[in-house]
Amino acid sequence: MKKRIMISLTSLLAGIFFVGCGGGDSSTLVDGEETIPSTYTISGTVPGTIIEAYCSDGSYYSTTSNDNGTTKHPFFLLIPENRDCKLVMITNETDSNPANWIITPIEFEVNSSLGTYLSIDKDIDLGNVPLETPGANSWTSGVKTPLTITLSDKKVHIKSLRNDPMDTDNDGIPNTYEDDDNDGNVNKYDADSHNDNDSDHDGIEDIYDTDDDNDGVMDNTSNTGTITLTTNFTLNDGRLLGSQCAQCHGTNGRSSSNWDSIAREDGLYHEMREDGGIMYEQALGYTQNEVSTIETWLNNQ
């Protein structure tokens, strides 16, 4: 049975425990095209802890809580927006041997649904997370079954994957904290556990891992975060028909070659027939209605 706690999230509560959480920087343009995503803060209180985030692009974020002399140490973890991340919290982390740590994967419950990934587009507060810790009534070291944190904020985005690259056996424990060779050391801290293609054992192959050694420094950010994916499918016949132009004119009508970009093209029906050669022959395959549907879609690109 998984442990379960109920935490109410209100702006008032955030105010009780913390002063100002930072984050929420607006997007910045670099070289005119690449957008650096905004970052937001996950906060809460814990009994003295490392808080880690393992995200689906392989990136890694961590922080330690601040000892304020109580049993509830506040923490603030900065995460880029809209990045799917798993949280893991570690107590007894001052012990030099990771085998003695208490490692607790976190799951989230929103609207009576469970998610192993959280993505945020604003600061969120997890409240107090009752982790096992030395000095408490009962504790054992090792990797715990996931602890479920219930969030009352219905707008928090959570999800679970049945084909979860970061939790291949779907037991709620991230791959990096499994013990694949059963030698008592979790993969992350196991010197003899090796997988040549996945240095940090997080399930994301090094070539796709934006931080393949989990040092918190992105290996290569040049290709990350440039496209914001939609949250839902919307029907669009013009998009389906118009996508057939992309083989020659580029995705969404934006060409990468000498050939025309056709995004926001006007007078498409005549344009297609004016050019001779292969374009003219292609034009003969589409009705005026179809071209007009495509044009309407292209005008929104």
Added chain:
Amino acid sequence: MKTINRREFCKLLSMSAVAYLIAPISVKAVNIPEIVVVGGGFSGSTCAKYLKLWGGDSINVTIIESNANYISPILSNLVLNGKKTIADLTFNYLAHSNNYKINMIHKTLQSIDKTNRVLTLDDSSILKYDYLVLATGIDFTLVNDYDTNIIPHAWIAGEQTNLLKEQIETMVDGDDFVMSIPKSPYRCPPGPYERACIVADYLKNIKGFLNSKVIVLDANADIIVEKDTFSNAFISYGIEYIPNVTITAVTGDTKTVTYNTLLNSNNQKTAKVLNIIPDQKSSKIIFDAELNNGNWASVDPISYESTIANGIYLIGDSQGTIQPKAGHIGNSEAKVCADAILRTMNGLALYTNPKTNSACYSPISTTQASWLTAVYEYDSSIKNMKLVSSGNYPKSGAPSTSNYRDMFSWSTNLFQDTFL
């Protein structure tokens, strides 16, 4: 918003805990639909990209592809004359992973459990799917057991292409190049004719060989596409063209091919370089999963869903509609398939008249290329595609230097639309 003080909050917390102990709320994981795409060629890569482009975070897409890189067969005949290298035609899946949040798994699919919708990979790991897209390409039918590392087909780009290039480089003036063209349908209809031209041009005009011959053994009754372009080119290059060929044996040691024609049996050609492009069929997994009807996968191209198993879609070279087997139209089919899966998942009716198009530029020398194109539409009465009648397809364009330049404008955007 109702505000509560700290004491009330603690009370609320303990009440919740009690409430939980008495009546646990039933919670279910927020599982989003799992779509697995097998094969990262033109069709599979495009399908995965467009699924995420249009379906975004509402779905999870995983590509299973054995190789970390894809090497395009399109333009690969230009490796033979030194105009391109394999590196120029090599693509990776970083954009799929980084931009579209597609899970990349570089393993090989072993088996499909259609009933339980579970895939087993070569390392025994399993993947579940709600929708499965198979874009697994072609397999070859060899006439007998010979070593394709001695007699390359070079019809899957990469090592095979380099091997054929190396063999061509060993030729001296007077050595012959003999190649075969498979029975239609096969991958890239103009490709073998294009290759004959590229090699003949290379030997004659770049190497300066006046006594070497290019001989083409075609399993088909005639040149099957762009007949004017290729028959003129064959005449100008002095290519010997033999139609209606049935190959009966290939001998690697001596580089000999034995074949029948309509008139004569047991003809033989022995050549310095022998390039047999074998007959083709769907990849093995299609047969293992019993998704084939004859040599190809049976699909309804309104969506590319299998006519044999629900939830399985087949696109690209392994599908058995009348559409040609090639990268450009594989990309085209992939978008129709992606849209159909997303509509189905969202309980929406399929688009009733999907169209696809085929386009191909064929280099025939180091400066000239021709083109071939067609538009297809869905015909619900036969549940197959057909050529759009208004276009009088297929249409072709004669070789020219401007077409040679256009070839790269075309391929650049096709590669971008598929891999970036």
